[in-house]
Amino acid sequence: MTGSLNANAGPRIRYKAEEGAPYETITVDKLTPIIGAELGGIDLSKPLSNRQQDEIHRALAENLVIFFRDQVLTPEQHMSFGRLFGELHVHPAAPHEPGVPEMMRIHSDRNSPRANGEGWHTDVSCEVEPPMGSILHIKTCPPRGGDTLFANMYAAYDALSDRMKAYLDGMIALHDGEPVYRGLFKPIGVADKAEYPRAEHPVVRTHPVTGRKCLYVNAGFTSRLLGVPRDEGDAILRYLYQHMENPLFQCRFRWRENSIAFWDNRCAQHRAMWDYWPHTRSGHRVTVKGDRPF
Numbered sequence: 001m002t003g004s005l006n007a008n009a010g011p012r013i014r015y016k017a018e019e020g021a022p023y024e025t026i027t028v029d030k031l032t033p034i035i036g037a038e039l040g041g042i043d044l045s046k047p048l049s050n051r052q053q054d055e056i057h058r059a060l061a062e063n064l065v066i067f068f069r070d071q072v073l074t075p076e077q078h079m080s081f082g083r084l085f086g087e088l089h090v091h092p093a094a095p096h097e098p099g100v101p102e103m104m105r106i107h108s109d110r111n112s113p114r115a116n117g118e119g120w121h122t123d124v125s126c127e128v129e130p131p132m133g134s135i136l137h138i139k140t141c142p143p144r145g146g147d148t149l150f151a152n153m154y155a156a157y158d159a160l161s162d163r164m165k166a167y168l169d170g171m172i173a174l175h176d177g178e179p180v181y182r183g184l185f186k187p188i189g190v191a192d193k194a195e196y197p198r199a200e201h202p203v204v205r206t207h208p209v210t211g212r213k214c215l216y217v218n219a220g221f222t223s224r225l226l227g228v229p230r231d232e233g234d235a236i237l238r239y240l241y242q243h244m245e246n247p248l249f250q251c252r253f254r255w256r257e258n259s260i261a262f263w264d265n266r267c268a269q270h271r272a273m274w275d276y277w278p279h280t281r282s283g284h285r286v287t288v289k290g291d292r293p294f
């Protein structure tokens with residue numbers, strides 16, 4: 001190895017991939033100082049060296065969401081990439097490719113009543129063990145629009161007052177899939193299930209890899225705070241949602257065809273822009289299982 005990845009070292013890092021292998025160049029271009037980085041020099045359709053895998057893990061931990069351009073992947077290659085990070089998750093409600101439940105479909109066109117993920121959320125936080133991350137591959141892009149916003153929940157937590165941090169310490173929130181998913185995919189022919197997941201999670205969680213604390217409530221799934229009066233909990237949640245929407249915590253990604261975004265669902269929220277009607281935007285998401293938040 002001739003260099004290592006350093007947050008402040010600038011975008012170009014060169015290292016020897018593995019003993020006996022030729023030198024490879026991976027580039028890491030940060031979108032903002034605190035969230036988002038585009039990785040270059042990696043072809044995800046090929047088997048990745050151990051070194052490349054390490055750099056991807058490190059870049060994800062450091063930047064919360066990483067992006068790849070010009071990736072042409074088969075469903076099998078997309079899923080193999082996901083499996084490098086853990087077992088694959090099957091979405092409890094969303095449509096998937098026929099016979100391949102791990103390949104979730106993301107699609108909006110002129111006939112769509114809505115797009116996926118239009119409000120701020122973390123994916124499926126209503127599950128007891130929400131996904132660690134999601135890998136979205138967009139294959140068809142509108143000429144303009146359809147960006148995705150990502151927000152850093154470590155930064156949102158760090159920016160709270162010490163009094164608010166003390167108040168939230170040990171607080172538990174209910175996350176409920178029922179009001180989100182019931183009827184949501186009916187217009188595109190997906191039948192409702194008898195019930196949807198629901199779980200209780202700490203309002204502030206500790207990231208299992210970085211050990212850092214982050215804010216873990218989201219407007220999509222968090223329905224209330226437990227152990228405090230309803231009106232008080234609702235007011236606190238409203239404050240936290242407003243607080244986390246500060247653009248200082250965010251990056252905004254502009255897609256091109258065959259771009260990939262891989263976000264860490266434990267410490268980042270995201271929101272998709274539905275601003276491109278009547279154009280089409282579509283792709284697939286592979287999601288990696290996660291652990292119970294603590």
Ligand SMILES: O=C(O)CCC(=O)C(=O)O
Binds near residue numbers: 118134148271285
């Ligand atoms: O389409 C997007 O950019 C994101 C949609 C979404 O929320 C997701 O795939 O989890």
Ligand SMILES: [Fe+2]
Binds near residue numbers: 117121122123270
């Ligand atoms: Fe999402």
